[in-house]
Amino acid sequence: MNHVxxxxxxxxxxxxxxxxxxxxxxxxxxxxHELWTTANEIQSDPKIRAVVVCGSDAHFSAGMNLxxxxxxxxxxxxxxxxxAVHAIGARAxxxxxxxDAVTVCAIEGYCLGGGLAFSVVCDFRVATSETVxxxxxxxxxxxxxxxxxxxxxxxxxxARTRKLVMLADNIDxxxxxxxxxxxxxxxxxxxxxxxxxxxxxxLGIPGAPLxxxxxxxxxAANALNHAVSYMDLEQYVTCQATDAHGDALDAxxxxx
Numbered sequence: 457m458n459h460v461x462x463x464x465x466x467x468x469x470x471x472x473x474x475x476x477x478x479x480x481x482x483x484x485x486x487x488x489h490e491l492w493t494t495a496n497e498i499q500s501d502p503k504i505r506a507v508v509v510c511g512s513d514a515h516f517s518a519g520m521n522l523x524x525x526x527x528x529x530x531x532x533x534x535x536x537x538x539x540a541v542h543a544i545g546a547r548a549x550x551x552x553x554x555x556d557a558v559t560v561c562a563i564e565g566y567c568l569g570g571g572l573a574f575s576v577v578c579d580f581r582v583a584t585s586e587t588v589x590x591x592x593x594x595x596x597x598x599x600x601x602x603x604x605x606x607x608x609x610x611x612x613x614x615a616r617t618r619k620l621v622m623l624a625d626n627i628d629x630x631x632x633x634x635x636x637x638x639x640x641x642x643x644x645x646x647x648x649x650x651x652x653x654x655x656x657x658x659l660g661i662p663g664a665p666l667x668x669x670x671x672x673x674x675x676a677a678n679a680l681n682h683a684v685s686y687m688d689l690e691q692y693v694t695c696q697a698t699d700a701h702g703d704a705l706d707a708x709x710x711x712x
Contacts, residue, residue: 459487460494468505468659470498470557471652473512480518481511483570485526488544491574495551505663506655507555509578510562510648511571519569519592522708530696538693545570545602546689553577553607553674556667558658562651563587564644568626573604576611576637579670582651583629583638590626596708597701601692606681612637 461473472494476482498504511517520527526541533541552559552574561578567589575581575589583589593600600608600621608617612635619625632638642650658666695701 457490457494459484460490462494462497464504467503469652469655470504470507471648472507472509474510474517476511476517477521477523479514480566481515481571482521483517483519483574484521484524485541485544488548492544492548492551495548495555498557499551499555502556504557505666506658507557507559508562508648508651508655509559510651511564513564513645515565516561516563516567516575516587517571518566519571522705527705528709531702535693538696539689542601542689542692545573549574549577549602549604553678556670558655558666558670560651560655560658562647563589563638564647569593570602573600573602576604576607580639580651580654581632581637582640582642582647582654583632584642584644584647585629586644587629587632587638587641587647588626589620589629589632589637590624591621592624594622595624596704597695597698598704599688599691599695601688603681603685603688605688606678606685610677610681 459475461475463471465471474481474487476487477484498507522528530538559578560580560582561575563575563581563583565586567575567587569592572589572591591600605617608620616635620627629638629641633641640650640654
């Protein structure tokens with residue numbers, strides 16, 4: 457794989473690293489396809505009981521790479537083609553959320569947009585004192601997709617989700633910790649090591665009750681998620697047709 461690396465430091469633990477574009481570790485549709493494939497690989501191996509997900513040493517991910525052809529050339533795609541392209545985001549997130557293995561996300565630096573959306577499908581999040589989390593989609597004429605909104609509401613509540621998504625306010629790690637979005641705060645550069653320590657604590661708990669409890673909590677918190685977000689893909693593609701979205705992308709490519 458070119459955009460996702462998986463290593464196995466021990467049989468029951470996997471480390472998955474996102475290797476995106478540029479210094480901000482930007483995501484791509486190719487990466488999302490590899491994340492979906494990786495989730496299926498992990499799920500097919502019952503020996504893997506914990507997974508640590510990380511980005512680059514500097515940044516987890518500042519979101520989707522707007523320069524990739526699927527975004528830069530979106531005007532050339534039909535509605536059906538756009539739906540087919542964008543569907544992989546929700547599919548990858550759902551596959552990771554459904555894993556039997558417990559997942560710990562290690563967040564250095566920026567965790568924005570698609571990076572944030574992917575991080576909240578994990579069971580635990582470890583950030584650093586320099587982490588910045590945010591969802592800039594609306595100010596760019598897009599809607600939050602990948603069925604992320606109900607996950608955020610379940611995690612931090614409706615008022616804080618409004619502040620994060622509707623106002624597009626970035627938050628620091630301490631605020632995220634107070635909100636319950638982040639479980640632990642590590643020193644800069646130590647997110648992955650701290651996440652691995654948490655993963656080892658989880659591996660010390662018997663597998664069957666841990667797995668059942670993970671899924672029970674998920675069902676209790678997210679039982680209606682699909683019912684309230686099953687058309688967010690269509691909503692996203694609708695937003696692509698607005699002048700606000702086109703103007704925002706044009707301004708980005710012109711460097712404004």
